[in-house]
Amino acid sequence: MNDADIIFELKDVCFTYNDSVALKNVDLTVRKGEQVCILGANGCGKTTLLRILAGISVPQSGFFNAFGSKITKKSFDNDEFACAYHKRTGFIFQNSDVQLFCTSVLEEIAFGPLQIGIPAREAEHRVNDVAKMLEIETLLPKAPFNLSGGEKKKVALAAVLALNPEVLILDEPTNGLDPRSQHWLIKLLLTMGTAGKTIIVSTHSLSLARQISSRAVLFDENHTIAADAPALELIGNAALLRRVNLVDESYGE
Secondary structure: OOHHHEEEEEEEEEEEEOOEEEEEEEEEEEEOOOEEEEEOOOOOOHHHHHHHHOOOOOOOEEEEEEOOEEOOOOHHHOHHHHHHHHHHEEEEOOOHHHHOOOOOHHHHHHHHHHHOOOOHHHHHHHHHHHHHHOOOHHHOOOOHHHOOHHHHHHHHHHHHHOOOOOEEEEEOOOOOOOHHHHHHHHHHHHHHHHOOOEEEEEEOOHHHHHHHOOEEEEEOOOOOEEEEEEHHHHHOOHHHHHHOOOOOOOOOO
16 A cells, blocks of 8 residues: 555644543554554543544644645634545444434434535435435434434434445444344444445454454553554454453453
């Protein structure tokens, strides 16, 4: 691969909330078509990293380049730039309730396409196509807040996929899902990866990382990257995983 394949590049990126460190001196490169899991214990900085990649937050120091452009605090003041960026990146929040706000599932899925200026008829086609793909046609007239956790996750995904983003970014996507919904989600992510989508998932689940990712990036409790390696190789390093407090002493025995 060459530099043209690079989607995200971070160098010496730092981020704090008040006096609390979230990211410290993070270096990371993500290339087109990769399936990457961001691993680490709770509170290590995984969500903050994803928010930066999704264009929700901006590094407070360091260098961040995305889609060939240097990203600064002023970048998203340009509405045209912000719209184009968020069309290319789809972010799935850990808690679907944060993401869903319309009065019906149909309106929820159509909202994004309509916001970026897609004509109503094409937006309708996108809603129907995505609903069919995710098998949620019967949910379209329902209110999102009345749905189960798994159904809400599907609707949140549908709302993002209706924009046909190049990059899917998911924060702890299997949290709160029953085994059947987890299996469905894993199958979908594998399908999206095979279709060439760049997929970045944060999780503390080694099982999920093993199933969906070819590469794993591991954060330690100092909010920096402790390892970046092929997923199976990293998952097999019990001593390292214990050191960053991702697994207990029995792991690997």
